[in-house]
Amino acid sequence: MSDSPSEHERTQAEADVVSRHLPEGYTAEHVAATDNARSSDDDPTSPPEPQDSLRLQGGDIHREIFKIGARSKLGQRSATFAAPTIRRSSTFLPKNHVPASEQRAPGGFRRQFMQQQNGLSAASNPVTRTFVSFLALYGDFAGEDLAESVDESVAATEDEEDAPPTETRPLLGRRKSTRRPIKSGDAGTTKSFFTLLKAFIGTGIMFLPKAFNNGGILFSSITLITVSLLSCLSFHLLLLCRKRYGGGYGELGSAIGGPKLRMLVLGSITLSQIGFVCSGIIFIAENLRSFLNAVTPGPTMPVSTVVLIAIQLVVLIPLALIRDISRLGPAALLADIFIFIGLFYIWYYDISTIASHGLHPTVKLFNPNDFTLTIGSAIFTYEGIGLILPIQSSMAEPSKFPRLLYIVMVIITVIFTSVGALCYATFGDKTRVEIITNYPQTSKLVNAIQFLYSIAILVGTPVQLFPATRIIETKIFGERASGKRSSAMKWKKNALRTALTVLCALISIFGASDLDKFVALIGAFACVPLVYIYPAFLHLKGVAKSPLVKAGDIVLCVVGTGAMVYSTAVTISTWVRQ
Secondary structure (H helix, E strand, O other), rough: OOOOOOHHHHHHHHHHHHHHHHOEEEEEEOOOOOHHHHHHHHHHOOOOOOOOOOHHHOOOOOHHHHHHHHHOOOOOOHHHHHHOOOOOOOOOOOOOOOOHHHHOOOOOOHHHHHHHHHHHHHHHHHOOOOHHHHHHHOHHHHOOOOHHHOHHOOOOHHHHHHHHHHOOOOOOOOOOOOOOOOOOOOEOHHHHHHHHHHOOOOHHHHHHHHHHHHHHHHHHHHHHOOOOHHHHHHHHHHHHHHHOOOOOOOHHHHHHHHHHHHHHHHHHHHHHHHHHHHHHHHHHHHHHHHHHHHHHOOOOOOOOOOHHHHHHHHHHHHHHHHHHHHHHHHHHHHHHHHHHHHHHHHHHHHHHHHHHHHOOOOOOOOOOOOHHHHHHHHHHHHHHHHHHHHHHOOOOOOHHHHHHHHHHHHHHHHHHHHHHHHHHHOOOHOOOOOOHHHHOOHHHEEEEEEEHHHHHHHHHHHHHHHHHHHHHHHHHOOOOOOOOOOHHHHHHHHHHHHHHHHHHHHHHHHHHHHHHHHHHHHHHHHHHHHHHHHHHHHHHHHHHOOOHHHHHHHHHHHHHHHHHHHHHHHHHHHHOOO
């Protein structure tokens, strides 16, 4: 009897995950050694024939894993009706512990035995329950393996094998792999809480005061709360898809909608990350310009925004060439500290000013002229969807992630609304896009915060650019293209990263004249599909069963598409008109 469609899709997705982690050149089929030798002697230039996986160390132990991986190379019909069979244990195992499909996975019988011996249930397993789930644990950003490139991942192994032989050196070297070792999630709830908090608090929060000026204090507050609720719903749908299919955002798109949907997801992530980088570059240039005008004594020739954007390339290009994103960790931590220092000062100054002088007389509840810009800016602010799945993967107890996510969403919504409303209530229609420039420029503390905040965004920019760079690199050069073995490939990648950084600078020069409209455009065109359209579509196609749930997914897709088209069109027309 054939598997049901949902069971087949799940097993096929597991096979795809396993196949990506298996060494190339080996098969689960029996291959005679004499045949391999004969084919190699006849034509030395021909590619080597696949070898039997039993020739690997421990081949008889991991034979079943190669059989699972072989299913990913079969067509849909053949995989459904004639998939390679996996040996099943004849021992009766209770269904209330591990499903039969998981018992058939490698190590399933022993896993169930250990749970029975220790009185554990499947729900109490700290990380994953199966070997396949463990391989799919690290989806990373958008489902791509972005944490480090091939150059760093194989360097240690190659150096070890190139060393002179010694008595303690193994006779057989370790097999090279272009994928980094998979690590188990070990992050606790507290660590994941602060990681989530930082994932959502970035440069976008600094654009909210101007967004409140564009929409009015009441309309903007309602918009932020609405965007937060819809974002929570979309995150919930995405987590449900992850629970069934595993993997990251891009892998979900591939498993449910095919390669084209995966490319759409990765394309939107690339556009949004480039948009975040460009807005950050403009923000840095404007703040540094105000800082230099404030601290430079006497009349001096003002430095243009274009020059300050060009100067940033001196820092950004070398940082963009870093292959291992973990090396950017100290810079990102420094950026976090400076950002929170700036937020605390904003709260202190705004509350004290409002307590002394009251609300600014130009404050409006609703601004009918530019309210559409508020929608795009609000969506832009919730920029952490690309890190939702990796953070869940890094947790020791992923089952606690949904509740933690909703708590963080409540906290950041309060932070966003308070910053936007307080700044607008303090400065009224005088609110600027670079909100820090509204504060007294004669204050040394303001000057210091202005400079430190600019440096914080500058050193954090390569972290935001890294996912877009790796996605584009993988698309152009492939996953296994290594600069370690080829200097030409290394310099091609360096040239691509340099060109992408320069492109961001050029886009920043174009959008520097109207930063608030540029932010609204990025939020409407690039972020709306990621946050609202794709999660609902994935849930509709891959998870939803009842007509009511499907109708809700369709409504969210339609509303998201309408919001994207309308906000994008109005933002562009407003930009052109002014």
